[in-house]
Amino acid sequence: MKLLQIKLVSSILGVNDTLAAANRELFREKGVFVLNLMSSPGSGKTTILERTIEHLQHQLNIGVIEGDICTARDAERIAQKGVPVVQINTSGACHLDANMIASCLEDLNLDELDLLVVENVGNLVCPAEFDIGEDMKVMVLSVTEGNDKPCKYPLMFRESRALLVNKIDLLPYTNFDMDALEQDVRGINSAIQIFPVSALKDEGVEAWCQWLTQLVRRKREK
Ligand SMILES: Nc1nc2c(ncn2[C@@H]2O[C@H](COP(=O)(O)OP(=O)(O)O)[C@@H](O)[C@H]2O)c(=O)[nH]1
Ligand SMILES: [Mg+2]
Known part of the structure; x- marks a missing residue:
């Protein structure tokens, strides 16, 4: 019984990988850099995205895909920034997959985009298992979640490729240990870029945006 489950999961992931490869090829043809933004619910993905759009929208053409179980609330927030946005409702699924991304691409004009940000469903586990054809995965951890999360998840x-440690404006009110966090994260992924930010106060966001812009430009020049 256990073996059957494992086979089923690996075959689902195999189909997903084939679809993700097709998405990746399309993004390569169109020269669009695709960022898969992940975190648990409430750590600040949408707020970081709002700040990122404000910083970069005069230099880059940005599009957004919002993934949520229900509602179009995040898409409504992003639409207010004046960028094209599509909302996917997964109706229960705890992550986005390559097929969901493929099915909403006709609603975005990829020819006009430099950067496509996909805000994944809030969940610290499953989104990391599914390739959607992105150029890189980036995650957010907020200081109110605790610095023990890298070892647990x-x-x-x-x-x-990068970790945004968000809500640093709240550090004085928490027992979050930034040094311990960095040490644990580097033990898991020595190459990861770490950006401490406060999306609310717009602190540290500029450094993140500069790093992201370099990667987007590098892809366009290829
Ligand atoms: N204090 C503080 N609150 C933040 C920060 N970033 C986001 N928030 C708040 O955290 C809550 C969840 O943010 P949201 O961007 O919707 O998180 P998401 O679920 O990951 O997309 C909202 O009430 C935000 O205003 C931050 O840097 N500092
Ligand atoms: Mg959100």
């Missing part, structure tokens, strides 16, 4: 930290 290592996969997302291992898969991510």
